[in-house]
Amino acid sequence: MEKQPNICQEDAFNKVYKAQAQSLRNFMFFKTKDTDASYDLVQEAFLKLWQNCGKVSPSKAKSYLFTTANNLFLNTVAHRKVQFKFTQGVKKSQDNNSPEFLLEEKEFGQKLQKALDSLTQLQRTAFLLSRVEGKKYREIAAIYNISEKAAGKRVLDALEKLRETIENL
Numbered sequence: 001m002e003k004q005p006n007i008c009q010e011d012a013f014n015k016v017y018k019a020q021a022q023s024l025r026n027f028m029f030f031k032t033k034d035t036d037a038s039y040d041l042v043q044e045a046f047l048k049l050w051q052n053c054g055k056v057s058p059s060k061a062k063s064y065l066f067t068t069a070n071n072l073f074l075n076t077v078a079h080r081k082v083q084f085k086f087t088q089g090v091k092k093s094q095d096n097n098s099p100e101f102l103l104e105e106k107e108f109g110q111k112l113q114k115a116l117d118s119l120t121q122l123q124r125t126a127f128l129l130s131r132v133e134g135k136k137y138r139e140i141a142a143i144y145n146i147s148e149k150a151a152g153k154r155v156l157d158a159l160e161k162l163r164e165t166i167e168n169l
Contacts, residue, residue, distance in 0.1 A: 006053070006054070006058075007049065007050075007053040007056055007057075007058055007061060008053035008054055012058060013049075013050060013053065016049070016058065016061045016062075016065075017046060019062075020061070020062050020065055021042060021046070024042050024045065024065055024066060024069055025038055025039065025042050027066065027069070028041045028042055028069055028073065031070070031073050032073065037076075041069050041072050041073055041076075042069060044068075044069075044072055045065050045066075045068040045069035045072060046065065048068050049061065049064060049065055049068070052064075071121075071125060074125060074129070074143075075121065075124065075125050075128075078124075078125060078128030078129065078132055078133065079116075079128070081128070081132045081133065082116070082128065082132055085132065086109060086112075111165075111166050112166070114165065115161075115162045115165035115166050116162070118161065118165050119158050119161055119162070122144070122154055123154050123155075123157055123158035123161065124158065126140050126144070126151060126154035126155050126158060127154070127155055127158035127159065127162070129143070130155045131155075137149075137151040137152045137155070138151075140154075140155070
């Protein structure tokens with residue numbers, strides 16, 4: 001059995017990059033409809049591949065890159081939805097624009113963002129998919145290729161950590 005090159009070796013990584021970068025960019029452009037965003041997502045996916053090169057075999061590199069880029073895209077979309085819902089709430093509360101209310105609202109938005117940033121990537125995306133997009137644990141499990149129970153655990157862990165973080169801020 002011939003030993004496969006390790007992706008941590010620069011020449012093997014470059015080979016994967018040359019083989020996959022353009023198709024991954026096209027895939028991400030199809031999803032984002034934005035050239036700059038697609039380049040950024042591809043760059044970040046390759047960065048994550050490099051950071052995890054010891055864990056990913058060359059035969060799994062393409063799958064890893066496409067899954068990672070797609071998850072990064074989903075995180076971005078979920079984050080935008082949270083921002084959009086927050087700004088919609090702000091617009092609805094324009095009637096109550098006392099300086100104290102506005103300050104409290106701004107502080108809460110900052111606390112919420114810090115709390116979301118403190119979650120792991122998996123917790124954050126599972127939480128946002130569940131609470132923002134309204135996906136069921138079954139759907140989240142299908143996206144991550146995990147059990148329904150594991151998806152539920154990630155969402156619940158995220159909720160607990162958010163409660164802790166927001167109370168401590």
